Amino acid sequence: MHEYSLANNLIELLREQKKEKKAKKILKVELDFGKLSGAEPVLFEEAFEILKKETEFKETELKINLIEPEIKCLKCGKTFNTPYFPFLCPFCENFGGEIIKGDKIFIKSLVIENF
Amino acid sequence: MTKIIREDISIPILKVNEEIAQELREFFNKRKIFVINIISSPGAGKTTFIEKLLSFFEKNKVFILVGDIETERDAKRIREKGGNSYQIVTGGTCHLEAIMIKKSISLIPENTEYLFIENVGNLVCPASYDLGEHLRIIMLSTPEGDDKLPKYPKAFLTGDVILINKIDLLPYLNFDIEKVEEEAKKIKENIKIFKISALKGDNIKEVAEFIKNKREEYFKS
Numbered sequence: 001m002h003e004y005s006l007a008n009n010l011i012e013l014l015r016e017q018k019k020e021k022k023a024k025k026i027l028k029v030e031l032d033f034g035k036l037s038g039a040e041p042v043l044f045e046e047a048f049e050i051l052k053k054e055t056e057f058k059e060t061e062l063k064i065n066l067i068e069p070e071i072k073c074l075k076c077g078k079t080f081n082t083p084y085f086p087f088l089c090p091f092c093e094n095f096g097g098e099i100i101k102g103d104k105i106f107i108k109s110l111v112i113e114n115f
Numbered sequence: 116m117t118k119i120i121r122e123d124i125s126i127p128i129l130k131v132n133e134e135i136a137q138e139l140r141e142f143f144n145k146r147k148i149f150v151i152n153i154i155s156s157p158g159a160g161k162t163t164f165i166e167k168l169l170s171f172f173e174k175n176k177v178f179i180l181v182g183d184i185e186t187e188r189d190a191k192r193i194r195e196k197g198g199n200s201y202q203i204v205t206g207g208t209c210h211l212e213a214i215m216i217k218k219s220i221s222l223i224p225e226n227t228e229y230l231f232i233e234n235v236g237n238l239v240c241p242a243s244y245d246l247g248e249h250l251r252i253i254m255l256s257t258p259e260g261d262d263k264l265p266k267y268p269k270a271f272l273t274g275d276v277i278l279i280n281k282i283d284l285l286p287y288l289n290f291d292i293e294k295v296e297e298e299a300k301k302i303k304e305n306i307k308i309f310k311i312s313a314l315k316g317d318n319i320k321e322v323a324e325f326i327k328n329k330r331e332e333y334f335k336s
Contacts, residue, residue, distance in 0.1 A: 001209055002240035009128050017124075024117060031128070038243045038269040074304065085268045086301035095301035099272070105128040114118045 003039050006105065007047035013107060014057055021112055028061040028111035034102035035083065036069045044105075069102030132244055135213035139247025142220065143230070149330035150230045152246050154270055155254035156263075157236030160280040162189045164254065164313040165231055166196045171323035174198060176228040180219055182211040182235045189233065199224065210240035213247060228330065238263065242270040250329055256280040257290045264298045271299065276307045278322065283312040 014026055033041050041064050048062050068081045073089035074097055080090050087097040127133060143150050153161050165179060179200035181189045190202035201222050203215050211234050223230060232248065234241040238255075253274035255263045258281060264271050271277065277299055279292065292310065299306050307325065311318040 002243065005208060005210075005212070005240075006128055009131065013126060013128065013130065017126075021122070027119065036269060036272075038239060085265050086298065096304045103269075103272075107124055107126045107128065109121055109123045111119065111121045114120065 001043070003043040004047045004051070006039055007044060007051050010048060010107070011051055011055055011057060014060065014110075015055075017107075017110060018056075018112075021110075022114070023112040024115050025113040026057060026060050026110055027113055028063060028109075029107060030063040030109040031065065032067050032106045032108045033064045034067045034069065034104050036099060036103040037105050038103075039105065041066065065108065067102045070100050071097040072100050073097050129243065132213045135217055136245035136247040139213055139216055139220070140249075143247060143249070146223075146227070147334050148223065148227050148230050149250070149326070149333060150232065150246070150248040151250045151252060151326060152232045152234060152241075152248035153252045153254060154234045154238065154241045154274070155236060155256070155280075156238050156259055159236070159254045159256040159259065160313045161233045161236070161254060162192055164278070164280065164311070164319070165193055165198070165233060167313050167316050167319045168231075168323055169193075169196060169198050171320055172229060172327075175224070176226060177231065178223050178227045178229070179231045179233065180211075180216065181233040182215070184209070184235060205235060208235070209237050210235050210244055211246060212244050216246050229326070238267040238270045242267075242273050249333055250275050250326065252276045252278060254278040254280055255295075257282060257284050257288050257292075261290045261292070261295050264295060264302060268302060271302050271306070274303075274306065276309065276322075276325070279308065279310045280313055282310045282317060283315050 018026055052058055070079055070081055071087045072079045073094055075094035076092040078091045086095050088095055155161050174197050179193050179198055182203045184205050187202040190200040193200040232246055251274045253270050299308055309318055309322050
């Protein structure tokens with residue numbers, strides 16, 4: 001249950017971006033939300049909706065893109081997608097692998113209103 | 116005239132934590148402090164493990180930061196065993212963040228060689244937060260059941276070592292230790308596993324040796 005902490009982090013980053021870009025408003029924020037981020041997108045959305053009410057981002061719309069994990073096999077080096085644990089390489093049937101995508105949450109884009 | 120524009124960026128939501136963790140790692144490297152982050156469910160035995168582990172180290176070279184939502188009980192317990200420890204009370208936060216460690220580093224004595232961080236008892240959230248550590252230990256205890264690995268893969272994926280604690284209870288439980296070991300290897304082939312009993316002291320010395328070797332290896336270059 002650290003979705004509130006994460007939503008707070010997002011609000012702080014929005015503040016930073018707003019200042020940096022000298023924006024009047026941030027109308028929309030789009031996130032790439034890795035399915036292996038360890039956070040729950042529905043709870044995150046709920047946390048953001050609650051927390052934003054107390055900030056200058058009351059009207060900021062949140063869009064979440066769920067990102068499928070991308071795994072690199074440590075044996076054959078090929079990459080594959082899998083929603084399942086443990087990671088089983090479909091090419092060489094080796095277990096394990098390194099996550100190269102889908103274990104983090106990124107701000108992907110902002111729609112801002114300038115003066 | 117107002118203008119509406121879309122800007123593509125790529126900023127990790129944990130950017131601030133990542134930056135502070137990096138700053139901490141540089142600080143620890145400069146001071147040659149080897150940092151170990153211990154993550155587990157509540158009641159898995161982290162504090163008892165640290166208490167037992169202490170007897171294999173020179174106490175004045177070890178500092179322990181303990182995270183809990185409330186109370187200073189664990190830091191007090193460790194101090195009663197002669198350890199030098201400080202409690203971080205998170206006041207509701209279910210994990211430690213790099214900023215909380217940063218606020219406590221001024222307390223770390225000059226000659227410290229090892230910093231153990233006992234994270235808040237939780238197998239989910241702490242896994243996402245880099246604290247600037249060199250080694251991440253994930254502990255699971257036998258009464259929790261043998262299905263923790265597939266249920267909490269993120270924690271085990273980010274770990275370097277798995278401690279299976281409370282092995283003294285194995286005769287009374289339906290815990291398939293071989294299955295756990297097999298699953299651990301499937302999640303991370305090279306993960307190091309120790310089967311321990313923190314209460315009885317079984318195999319704690321081996322873990323202590325492992326940590327000491329890791330420090331030596333890390334600071335050799």
